[in-house]
Amino acid sequence: MARFLKPLPLLRRSFLSVPGSHPSAFDENLLRLLRNEISYLSDYLRPRPPPQRFGSFSIEDRPGEQWIRLRSKHGDEDVKVDVTMFDGAAPVPSAPIAEKVKALERGPRLHISLIVEVSRGEASDSVLELICSAWPDSLVVETLFPLHRKVAVFRPYFGRNFKNLEQEVRRQVISYLEERGVDDDLAEFLHEYMTNKDKVELLRWLRIVESYVLK
Template sequence: MARRLLRPLSRTLLSPLSSFTKKLIPHQQPYLSFETRTYVSEMRKSAFEGNLLRLLRNEIHYELEHSPPSQPVPEFNSFTVDERQGEQWIRLSRKFGENEEIKVEVTMFDGSLPIKKPCKIGTEEEVTLHITLIVDIYKGEGNEVLEFVCSAWPDSIEIRKIFMRSHDQMAGQPYMGPGFKGLDDELQESLYEFLEARGIDDDLAAFLHEYMKNKDKTEFIRWMGTVKTFIEKK
């Protein structure tokens, strides 16, 4: 009786295909076929991409539902606005007087400055956003350009640099002029008035901040849509 019980038990313990042995020695498990591994991999990929697409669709829907961007404004005062869809900057242009042409290249928000505001428990820190403007002024058929590099804060324009350059290209090592803050105060004031006469003023700064807030949202939604379309491709 004992022998009859031991034989089947020994076969079970020694069999390489027994569940007990397979748990102890996983490397002896039969390999999955190439087709099975490919199928499992495709299923995992499909599930991952499906979840990613769901998240993108939800985010796009949320943005469009709760705070949809408005149509970009094509003009401001005497400036024509070139929206530059899909890019990180816009261009403004206008004529001034009989022989001046003004072009302004404007970045999206590219910096910030911390500020402290009073609150009920003391002060709290916020940030004010910064936009860079490059103002080019051309006169007649000449080859020279007077260029201002400015910062646009939410309600003001700040001149950072002024220099002359060639219409065609920059020189190898151009003299960039003195630091603006190092100029005589009266000269600084006159240069601000020079720009203000051409529409580069605090009102333009306020307009650009609102415009770029809208562009930032528009480009974000466009970016998500582009990513979604790419992932959906087979």
């Protein structure tokens, strides 16, 4: 796994520095570790300025958040896609040792969750919502269900698992999403985007911790 995806070990202060005093040996060691990580990210894994658009989608990305939002228009429809950062990985499949070694060398097959919402403006009562999985090279629909904004249901029926629907129904739903830009190309883009965002957020976090230790 790339270095920037590895979480830093949890570091806990064993005592507090007295305000106005010189940094303790613990503080100095922690600062050295933090600055080494900051320098490594800045010099060798420098984040790129994130794009603000992809295809018909505008991208909303707030600093410090673990998700982003994409918006677009398709005729009179509003398309909104909420996207997590990496939230899982596919297990290494059962295979001969040589194939397993190749899979490990390629690195983990990371997973991103998407919630796609299609509606006809804020005034519309009906919303079509889809939960999808974005893999590095493909987008998979997991669940499809209609929602009613003005009708609260305690335990709504979400329908069958998408994989259990008729093949033609699945094909039409996939075509429906592709027409609105939610497709394999978007999945590939989101993996690139989130890889970069992971570096951006980690660098931000390291600098915040560095600033705190310096106080």
